[in-house]
Amino acid sequence: VTHPPRLATLLLSLALGRQDRRYVVADLAEEYAELAERLDRAAADRWYWSQVRRSIGPSLGRRLLRPRRLDIHAGSGLLGLETLLQDGSFAIKSFVRAPGFTFVAAATLAIGIGANVATFSLVHSTVLRPLPFKHADRIVELWAEGEQMGAQITTTPTNEMLDAWLTSAKSFDGLALYRETETTYTGGAVPEVLGTAEVSADLMAMLGVVPRIGRGFTPEDTTPASQPTVMLSEGYWRSRFGSNPGLVGHSMALDGVSHLVIGIVPEELQRLFEARFFVGGPKQAWLPLTLAAALSSESTPYVLARLAQGITVSESRAELDVIQSRIVEAGLTDDQWHPAVLQTSEMVSRRLRTALWILQAAVVFVLLIACANVANMLISRGLARSQEFAIRSALGAGSMRVTRQLLTEGMLLGLVGGVVGFLLASWCLDLVAGAATDELRELRAVRIEPMVLVFALGVTLVTGLVFSFAPALLIRHREIAGVLSLGGRGGGGGGAGGGGTAASALVRQALVGFQVAIALVLFLGAGLLINSFHRLSRVDPGFEPANLIALDLRLPGTRYPDRIQRMAFFEDMVDRVKLLPGAAAAAWSRYIPPDIGWLFGTIVIEGREGEPTNESPLMAGNYVSPDYFRAMGTELRQGQAFTPLDGRSDLRPVIVSQSLAQAFWPDGGILGQRMRIDSPFAADSVATWRTIVGVVEDMAVFGLGDDHRLQLYFPFGDRDAARGTVIVRATGNPADLVPLLEQQVWAIDPDLPINRVAVVERLLADDIARPRFNAALLGAFAVLALFLAAIGVYGVIALAVRQRTREIGVRVALGAQRGSVVRLIMGRGLRPIAIGMLVGVAAALALTRFLQSLLFQIQPTDPITYLAVIAILGTVGTLACYFPARRAMAVDPVEALRRE
């Protein structure tokens, strides 16, 4: 027996009314069977689909527009399916009859709801969403917290802490480590650097993650005798090896050592780790990490743990505290660090929380404005329809029945707005995810989720209820007799009309004031962020970023075992680059802005040991070649740059920033003085006495918004660094120079991978991507809010003009000046706008301080921003009043009076 396509049947059934459904479906099935026999299945399917397609329109039309016997006496009760359907069909018909109103109202709601769903999804998937792991609620991060020279620091636990936790903590039934590093893969056409995650063998088992194909790590993979193994990320496996399943079981050379590929890490886990845990960018390779390797290395690993059944976060924290005091007593460690147990969402949300909650508040504001708008529209519409309702009441429809009718309309509008808004939101999120830079990589994992669907439905229904309730109340209280006796005048007279009209006018004006107040707060917030971003993007970075290229190189220890060879490589490289046409200058350094290394400690000056020193222990340090400042375009204020001999001599020179010089030698005389850094962390090269040979201008070493101005520079050779960045200033387009630079690298060492080629201007732009994103998003919401509020103001004035046409006619007939008429009408709108702006400014003064942490060099009460926003809002509000009011000028008194 052949069945017709089920989906088509389902769609058709939905469109059909109850009384026809089974007959139509059966009729179609009969013909379908016949056709399938006579022709073939495919032809019958096509015919069936075309029948369904063309049947849906007429069936729906019949179902929705079918005249019902108007039973105005029924429905005194609230329940009753029949009346509900009747209300629904009335509502749909009334919407069909007023397509303009329906479109604007639904669109307004859709925008408000869409913005809410999108932002809520953002918050949900970055902050609130539980991780998609087995027992995700029990997965925690273990950190060490402590105060270091006045700064509160959260860092990875010390080896002693880790060791003690692993041997004696009972609160966890799983404890896994991971670390980020890099490896070089030399099997392809050009050598590649792979972002690499080293994870303990039990990480995936603890999280309950199954490899895409192949197997995961086992404890055997970490024994010294076993063959080295590697897992690849699904994305890398796809792009580099065409998802070839045969790769598993083969070997690949990583850092010159053959590794057996044992499995592929599923994309979901990969993305999640990159968004939530890894700080060092995408990873292509995963390697097993042994505890011994983790403990013996300088960089301590990150720790994830799973709480044992029934143990809470604070209980586990208490146990770790006990363990900590034991190892402190045993003299294994000092007491500067305390264990911290954090839920996995906490670290992420610490970074993002403020911005996300502010955005969430902003969209709720937008939704409130949208609701106020629709409420206003429904009231106007209710006034226009008052005669209809009056007649129905007079014929015996209970006021409950009329109220229900209005509520149904409101809910239905809310639902339509919700559905469209939901579509809008998913489209926006795709857009946002596509535009997310590495800085905003969390956003790539954002998806609309079932939870958000529930939220959207909630917002929709509440919105529907809220904005239909006010009009319903107002219309209920109107005097039926009054409306009927006024004949066809719809809205009744002006302010002097019935009590209902005066009340509704007041409500409408209050709604306008409310909208204006909210729009002002939003606009002020956005104005502050935009202003702040503007200042940020105009900060002088202390170097010339234009046309600057940075090549990040990592010299493998196997072929460059010591400092001499590494220095030789960079010297050779820079000498070659300087000869290239199109290269104006070249140098190298360990780091480049906006990502310099941290120095942590206090400055000690020879001969002034007891004096007060730097307040904040955080400073910046970089290791640079002699030409570094010239290539960067940084001004040397005093003294001289390093010489090629500096890294190898005993002089141990240092160059400091202008701010450091000013702070410690306000009266000059800095050159030739000696200083050192006193710190538990600093390398020996920094902790020994060094002679100051030069002073350079301050650089934005940690990004444009950063104000760590104590900056120190050391000769590159003073640190035994295997990594370095070659800096080249191009005379033309930097991108043109890139292939030439790569050629030079591979001319010296064909197996050397290039980690990253970056245009420095681009790095600076990415660095301020987050504030730019905040400013742009809040700005967009503010414009939306302004637009919606303007529509609200316009609507109120337009209705006032329509309602008072007769009055205006009389006034003009009696000799009133056109100008005074316009003023009269505009007063209607300007009064609530002015009150709204006052309320808005007061609210903004209270609220914008929450923006403080997002602002750069600008106060939350910046008067210029306030004045500008008030001016813009005032202008828009006045225009929104003026255009409809101008229509009042055009009223022909004879026409106006005759219409009565």
Next chain:
Amino acid sequence: MPKGSFLAEFELYVMLALARLGDGAYGVTIRQEIEGRTGRPVSIGAVYATLGRLNDKGFVDFRTSDPLPVQGGRSRKYCSLTASGRDALAHSATMLGRMLDGVELGTASGDAGR
């Protein structure tokens, strides 16, 4: 005869099909009758929607058959014209005939008028 009630074109077709099919008129036969004679595709949804409208106007009556005596057999919704439906059809046909009287139309294939 309900005064002033003109039948829409498709309503007229459906009623003519009912008149022609007599006792055997139900969804499938009506649809095929109109499609076969007019040569343009007719959807079952349009047929039922129109039947519903004609029923509202009191021109058409329904009766459902007993389920067919086969496995999964189903009942059909047979339709017939009511007395007032016949009157309306006769009225419309007469009006159409009067309106056509003396009008020269091109044939479907010839376009003789141009």
